[in-house]
Amino acid sequence: MNARRILDRFWLGLAVAAVVVALAPLGSIIYYVTVRGIAAISWSFLTHNFNQIGNNGGIANALEGTFLVVALASTIGIPVGLLAGVYVSEYATGRSADVIRFLSDVLVGVPSIVTGILVYSAVVISFPTPYNGYTAFAAGIALGLMEIPIIANTTSESLRLVPNSLREASVALGIRKWRTIFLMLANCLGGIMTGILLATSRVAGETAPLLLTALGSTQPFQGLFNSVETMTLFIFQNGTSGTPNLVEQAWGASFVLLVTVLGINIAIKLVTRRRIVFV
Amino acid sequence: MRVCPLCFIRQRSVSVVSTFPTGRGRRSAFADNVFRGLVFLFAALIPLILAAYLFELGSHSIPSINAFGLSFVFGSQWNPPREIFEVLPEILGTLVSSLIAIAIGVPVSLGVAVFLSEISPKGPREIISAIVELLAAVPSIVFGFWGLVILVPQVVRPVEGFLQATLGFIPLFQHAASGYDLFAGGVILAIMIIPYVAAVSRDAMLTVPRSQLEAAYALGGTKSEVIRMAVFGYARSGIIAGVFLGFGRAIGETMAVTLVIGNSLQFTSSLFAPAQTLASLIANNYGETIGTVPVAALIEVGLVLLGLSLLANFGARLILRRFVRRGAQML
Amino acid sequence: MYSEMEGISVETQPDSVSAVNTMSFDAEKHPIVEVRSLNAWYGPQRVISDVSMKFKRNHVTAIIGPSGCGKSTLVRCINRLHELVPNSKLTGNVMLDGVDIYGKQIDVVDVRRRIGMVFQKPNPFPNMSIRDNVVAGLKLAGVRDRKRLDEIAKNALQQAFLWEEVKDKLPNSGASISGGQQQRLCIARALAVEPEVILMDEPCSALDPTATAKIEELITKLSDNYTVIIVTHNMQQASRVADYTAFMYLGKLIEYDETPRMFENPKEELTERYITGKFG
16 A cells, blocks of 8 residues: 555656646746847847848848738638638538538648648749749748638637527527628637737748748848748748857847747737647 | 627618518628628638648659659658659658657656646646647747757757667667757657647546546545546547647657758668758758759658648547547537 | 645544434444544535434445435545545544544545445446456556456456346446446446445436336345445335435434334434425
8 A cells, every 4th residue: 555655646746747847948948038039139130131241130121021921821811711710610511510620620730841832832933033933922822821720710619609699689680691790700809819819920930831932031021022031031040050140149039039929829828718729 | 899789780770670671682682692602712712722732742743753653752862963852761750750759748748737637726727738838839940949059959968978878789879969860859849749739638638527536536546546547548539639639740840850850861770860851851952942853852742741741630630529529528 | 735635624523422313223333334423514515514323334224315415425425535525624533443534544545445435327437348347446456467357357247236247248348338237337346346335326316217126136135245325315215225214404414213213203303304205
């Protein structure tokens, strides 16, 4: 009996240790990104463009690029995702709702680099432009494709939570289905907005698909059909460069990106109970 | 935010009594149909996109498939100058690094899940769950960068040194351990899959009915024994689904792995040798690929990766579906 | 940091024999379980008020009463399941063979092995086979010997009147059999660890009359070798299977007597009203 007691304490202690092990990397990342990143932050850093030589370089064009590409992505991702989610929740019969939801889940699991390859294959090499087809446009499509299943899933989940009585009341009053649906959406706006926020913050942190679509650039934004720089590409290129000055800038960019992304996620978690892990 | 249905009626100034507003009938029905059409169209995009992946990647790799056939996946030479493209080392790198990720990450995740569902009091449970999930929100390039500069020099290298000192007679551990190798890839993947496996497992464990736990306690079991028998047994399918999902996630991860795996085109039977995965291979070849066959080969790598990832994800989803039908509420 | 008992607070009081309801019959000579001045709470709500009683060895004792009277909680205090509920509290003593099971030195795991429990809704482990279900308690304790486990399983299933029906289905899932069979499986599972006392919390309330009859027959046979304490809301059942019956109301023990005497000639007015169906 003593042995069982001891083993019991051991296993339960192991579970606690697992939690510590799981939380340590997050703590370490936040610590180092903050400590090393803050050193690089300055007004000049935030307002200057990437400079190969390193002096006086900054993340201005990277920031600009990220905003742009994510905005582009959202023009595709939000409408398609929203309405697809509406379909699953409001129009589909049991069987087809299941199928679309299932396929949407599978889409969420497609590696982002494969999405990059898809857009590379369908857009980049098919429409040559000054930079061999690497364009902000293509980047937007790639990230938009990634947003669609995420937003579709969160939308249909949010709509499911709206009580049926509201639907029935609206229809009984003679209100058309599409107006009824707008009513439903208004009722779960919180859930839908957080879903959109999560999807956009998720794609803002992506790098792999951008390697094959946006390529990166040292210039500020030069139009939709030119290559473009993003925060993630900035970190990748400078972080692996080996040049201390550039590496420091990579930490700085990491800091800005991490604070933004984590900030959004923490805010969402505080305001709602939504789970932020996409499965 | 509550919107009163009557507000709509007031805007349209139609009497509440009448259920068929006159004059607006046809216009509204038209709007209804347009909306429905749009909704159907966009929903149809989802299977279409999936089909597009397969079709587009499939058709654009044909030049490469014609050139190399099966040796693409069975051969070991990736040689752009000579235009020979074979990815067996990368396939092995992908599978082995993901397996290492599972081997390290799943036990930790299960420990976390057990803690959250069975040990922790309600208050800390929410907070700790949230912090664990936050790990999933970190951009992968930040993970990779941190791995490159911090994790490998400070953690992986010492661990490898220790393993080599103690178990160095095993071929697995015999290679100059620079730290930027297959093992590091596995470790960083393990960290990245923890939030996924832990979240799914925790949810599965929370569905175990109280009566199951009581049955085990009533037979005379310690808490860990009860967890082993009643919780792991009942939640088994959900946990397995979570593991598959983590595996699928690990297979597809690119940036974090690329920065720590050493990027060698050879696969050696040592964990401490630099390696390459399908994803890191693509990442390393970005921007430089010109020519019909090289481009097709790159796309074919994507196709192989897609295939592997679909297998893992399909498997996971199917298990999850069966589990859901057993009456458990998940996701 | 963590504890097997969540939120429990146990205060043991010095031996005090409650004056209420000492029994006049000879249960006093061989009590196996004795409850002394038991009080129990769920959070701020007191559900058992100062209950004292002795249960006679190798006999069947029924506890009856309307919903919410505390009868289920009482038996859960006896096998120390009550303390697993967060914010639960308990004062008083529960003696097993003269030893207070809430004592500081006592291993709760051992207590629960010696006092088995069958629940209202059958709860076999669905992911385990019938045979594995039966020997689950032994596996928990680390017994590995296959042959021995098989023998014990057969023996327990025979005692539970289930062997003939499932002997060809042993590898099937524990949940694949009918409700009545599942309940007998749970009884076999409880028997396999060789308890001294078997607690039953409304074991037949989820079953049809045929299954119920089988289990009642089983209970009578079990009392040859075990002490059975059965909670039931069905008075006819109590009169069929129980040697002694206790009536509880609003957490208090109202009356406790030999079953025939209790039903034909109840001493308390409350008991009489309950038995004649005037409330509850």
